Amino acid sequence: MDTRFCRSHADHYARHGSPYKASYGAREIQPYRAAALGWLEANQSDTYVANAVDRVATLLRAAGPHVEAFRLRGLSPEERAKAAWARLRKAGIDPRRVVAAWLAAEMIINDDPQAERKAEFRQVQAAKLVHRMASGTHKRWGEGLTATELHVYPRPRGRVLRHMGEALERACELLVEHHRSALPKLSSDGRQA
Numbered sequence: 730m731d732t733r734f735c736r737s738h739a740d741h742y743a744r745h746g747s748p749y750k751a752s753y754g755a756r757e758i759q760p761y762r763a764a765a766l767g768w769l770e771a772n773q774s775d776t777y778v779a780n781a782v783d784r785v786a787t788l789l790r791a792a793g794p795h796v797e798a799f800r801l802r803g804l805s806p807e808e809r810a811k812a813a814w815a816r817l818r819k820a821g822i823d824p825r826r827v828v829a830a831w832l833a834a835e836m837i838i839n840d841d842p843q844a845e846r847k848a849e850f851r852q853v854q855a856a857k858l859v860h861r862m863a864s865g866t867h868k869r870w871g872e873g874l875t876a877t878e879l880h881v882y883p884r885p886r887g888r889v890l891r892h893m894g895e896a897l898e899r900a901c902e903l904l905v906e907h908h909r910s911a912l913p914k915l916s917s918d919g920r921q922a
Contacts, residue, residue: 744886746853746894750845753854758837762858764913765832769825777904778828784900785824788814795819798866799881806888813860813883813893820863830858831901836912852894859893860885 733739734748742748772778792814801809817827834855838844865882883889 746850746890747845747847750843750850752857753837758833758854758858760915761833761836761840762829764915765829765836766825768832768913769829772908773825775908777907781828781901781904782824785827785897788896788900789818789822789824792818797868797881798864798883799879801883807892809883809889810892810896813864813889814896816863816866817859822862826862827859827897828901828904830862831855831897832905832912833858835905835909836915840915848898849891849894852898853890855897856890856893857885859897860890 734742738748741751745752769778769782773782792811795815795818796804796812798816801812804812834851838846838851838854844850860883864885865880868879870877
């Protein structure tokens with residue numbers, strides 16, 4: 730029972746990290762992701778960039794065994810978050826893309842005049858981007874017309890996103906602290922300014 734919000738606002742808070750502000754859409758955040766990835770590639774020799782990428786690579790390596798998305802029921806939020814990192818590792822996601830997701834969340838929130846400025850919102854926005862990179866499990870049994878397929882996608886919400894976001898924030902905190910002003914700026918049409 731939530732003592733602060735009604736049911737719809739509590740659900741919104743679990744999904745988006747804010748009871749009032751919705752998550753950014755794919756069209757809104759894609760230019761920021763592209764700009765952040767380009768900036769990371771251009772500055773890959775920087776100590777703080779290398780540190781953030783190494784920390785994310787460590788998160789992926791230390792996530793434990795891969796758990797199929799349909800076997801998550803009954804696991805704690807921490808275990809589900811680790812399973813999400815393990816799915817990313819199994820999918821071969823480049824750690825730079827994960828760091829770029831955090832930077833994209835930082836950049837879009839800084840550019841938004843009506844942004845939610847709480848750390849939890851930033852963590853959830855970045856975690857949602859990362860969670861989508863390798864979110865599902867896909868199985869196929871048999872061949873031809875009699876083949877059976879199973880496609881399961883875990884829901885990105887609640888404490889799982891908070892755990893992923895906190896881990897990602899810790900991995901990228903030095904990079905953001907030292908290069909916040911050097912991150913690319915985007916104009917209103919999505920191009921670098």
